[in-house]
Amino acid sequence: MSQTVDLSLATRASDPDAVPGLIKDINNLHSSLKEGDEETRHKLAIKARSLLQSLLTPREQMLQHTWADPGLDAAIITGVDVGLWKLMVKNGVDTPQKVEDLAKSVGMDPVLLGRLLRHVCAMGHLEEVAQDEYKLTNFAKSLSLDVIGDGYVALLGGIGRSPIEFFKFLRETKWQNPIDAAHTAMHASYNTDLPNCFEYLRSIGMGPQTNHHMGGYRQGRLPWMHPTVYPVEKTLFADADTSPDATLVVDVAGGLGHDINEFKKYYPNHPGKLILQDLPVVIADVKGLDTSIQLMPHDFLAEQPIKGARAYFMHSILHDWPDDVCIKILSRLADAMKPGYSKLLIFECVIPRTGAYWEATAGDILMMTQLSALERTEDHWRQLIEGSGLKLKITKFWSSGQSDIENLIECELA
Template sequence: MSTNRTSANPHVAITIASRPGDIDAVPRLLKEIEQDFKTLNACSDEPRKDLLVKCRALVQAVETPRETMVDHLWGQLGVISAVAFGVDCGLWVLMAQNGDIPQKVTDLAGGLGVDPELLRRIMRHISAMGLLVEVGEDKYEPTNYTKSLRFPQIGNGYLGLASCTGGATLNFHEFSRQRGWKNPTNQRDTALMSAYRTNKDTFTWVHDQGYGQHLIDYLGGYNLGRTRWMDPSFYRVHERLIEGADTGQDAVFFVDIGGNVGHDLERLHWSYPYAPGKLILQDLPMMIRQIKHLDPAIVRMEYDFRDEQPVKGARTYYIHSTLHNWPDHVCDIILANVKAAMKPGYSRLLINEIVVPTTNAHWETTGLDMIMLTLFSSMQRTSAMWYNLIEKRAGLNIRKIWSKGKGVESVIECEAPLGEY
C-alpha cells in the first residue's frame, strides 16, 4: 500500500489532511456572518450564539485537518495548562489590578515570584492563541477574557474541573476499550476512577485533592450571563408556585435537594423575598460544612438524597443539575424519595436540567454530556429519556417543560398523581 494512503480507505490520499476543510463554503459563510452581524441584537443571546457557530464553521472551513489536530493537541491543551498556571500563581489578578496598560513579563514575574523565563513562555503561547494582546517584546495587555479569569467563578474551573479530572477525559478511550466499548452506566466504575486508580466519586476526589472550593466557584459561575430559571420570562414562579402556597408558620415553600452551597436558593430569595414558607438547602455534610456565607433566611440541612426525604408536603422540591450525574437506576431512588414526600395536587418537583434535542444539539450541551460520560458514567438526557425516567419509571406526571434557548438547562415541572399521599 502506498504510504500516502490511509489504512482505512486506500482511495483517500493522506494529502487530504493538508487541504482546507471546506474552502468552497467560505464565501457563503462570510455572507451569512455579515448579514447576521448587521441584524445582531445585543439584548438577545440566541442570535449571538448562532453567529458564533457560523464563525467557528468559517474557521473549520479554512483550517486543514492537520492544523485542527495540532490546535487540539498543542494549542488547546497548552492553553488550558497555561491558563491554570496563571490562575494558580495569581497572574490574572495582578494583571487586572494593574489595569489596561502594557505590562512587562519581568515586572509581572517579580510581583508573582515566578521565573521570568517560565512566565515568558506561558504568556507567549496565550497571546499566540489570541487570548492576550502582545504590544511589544515581552509586553502584553489584558483582554476581557484574561480580566474575567481573575474572578473565581471563571478562573477556578481550570483548577477545580480541568486540572484534577482531566486524566479521565484524556484516558477515556482506554477505559472504554477495557470494557468492550459499552456505554457506561455504573456510577461505581467511571473513567475518572480508572484514570486515577481511586474508588472515590468525582466530588470526593476533587475535594480530597484540595480543589473543593475551586469546583464550588465553577459551579456557581458557569451559568453567568444566562437567564435564570426563576426569571418571569423563563419560569413563572409567582403564578406556578407562590399563588396557592401554604402561608402557615411551619409551611415549607422550597427544598433545594443537592443544592451545593445555596446559589439557587439565595437567588430565589433575592428575587421573591415575599414568598411564603421556609427555604431549605439540602446536601451532604461535606458540602454543607463548606458553606462560608449564606442568607440567614435559608435553613441548612445535611441530607443524602438516596435516603428518605425528611421534609414532607413542601410546596416545591427542586433538583438542579444533579440527576445528570447519575444513571437511571440511581435516579429511580432519588425520585422515589421525592415522590413519597410530595403532596399530590399541591407539591411541585422542578428538575432544572438540560433536555438534549434529537437534532442540532448545541456544543455546550454535547460538551457537558462528555463531562458526564467521563466523570460520572452518566448522561444528559433527551426529552424521551426524561419522560421515560420521570413518568414511566418514577410514576410522576410532567406538567410542562420550560426552556430558554440553546445549551441552557430547562425546567421540567412535575407533580405526584392524586391519591398517593
C-alpha cells in the first residue's frame, strides 16, 4: 500500500525527541574540551549540528538550502571580489564599521552593500552594532586571507554551476556513475572543451585563486610528515642514499609547494634532494619556497624523469581523476621506482565503510560533479593500487588521527 507524507511534517521540528540526549552529549563533551583538542572539538561540532537539525523544521531547512545559503555565498563572493573583507580588517578587526564608509571605499552602491551585509549578519557572520554598522566575526576576518576567501571565488564563482546542474548532466548520461574525465558535469555546465576544471579556471583568470584554495582547505590538518602520522626518520631517512645527486622526496603535482616546504621546516637536516614538480604554468607561480627545494616543470602523465627516489609523494591528486587516468599516473611512478628502496606515498581521503564524515562525502560529490572522479574507500584504494596490474602493493594505511579524513597510503613495488 502506498504511503504519503502529511504536509504538517514539514512545519514541525525534525526530531524533538533527540534534543535532550544531544544536549547531554554536548555538555559532557564540552566539559572535557581542552585547548588544541581537535578530536573532542570535532565530536562537539557534529553533535551541535545534529542538535540544530533536530530543532529546525524541514521547511526551514529547505529555505536555508535554497534561499539563505546561496544568498550568503553571493554576499561573500562579492565581498572577496571587491576587497571588502581585506578593507574591514585593515580598518580594524574589532572596529565597528559603517556601510556608507565601506561602500565609498570599495566603489559600491551603499544600498546594495547594506543589503548584502545585513544577510551576512543574519546568518551569524557579522556582529550588528547599529543600523548599517557591523563588526567582524572571526569567520569574516578569515575571509581576508587569500587561502580562505579565494575558495569562494574559484569553486562557487568559477565552477559553481556544475553541482547545481548535475541533474541535467545525469539525465543525458542516463544516470550512470561518472567515470569519463573528458565528459563531466563541468564540461556540460560551462560548454567547454578544455581538459578539466583546472584548465577552465585558469582560462577565466582564476588560476591563482584555485591555487590559494588548494592550500586553504588543508589548513588545520596534520601534515603527512608529522611524527604522529608517519615516522619519516625511521622509514625514509634510515638507509637513504646520501650521495649529492640522490633524491629523497619528489612532490608530484605539488602545486605551490605547501607540503614540500613544510617537510623542509620539519626536517631541515634531511638527506638527499627535495624536488617539487607540477605543470609549467603552476611552477611559474611558486614563491617563497626554501631555496634548496628544486623546482621542476613536469606532467605526471609523461615519463617520470627522476628515477630511484627514496619517496614519490602525492597529496590529493588521484582523487581528481577516475581510475583509468589514475592507473596511467601510477604506472609512470612505478616505472621510476627502485625495487626494495623507493616508496610511493599517497596522502588522500580514505572513506570508511560506515560513518563517513561530511568533509569526505562533500569532497566525493565535488570530485564527481567537477571531474567525474571520486574520493575512495579503503577497498577501492586496494583495488586501484593492487588490482590494476601496476606491480604495486600497499604496505600500510597511516591514519592522521583527525577523524581519518586523510590517510597516508604507503606503497612499494610488489
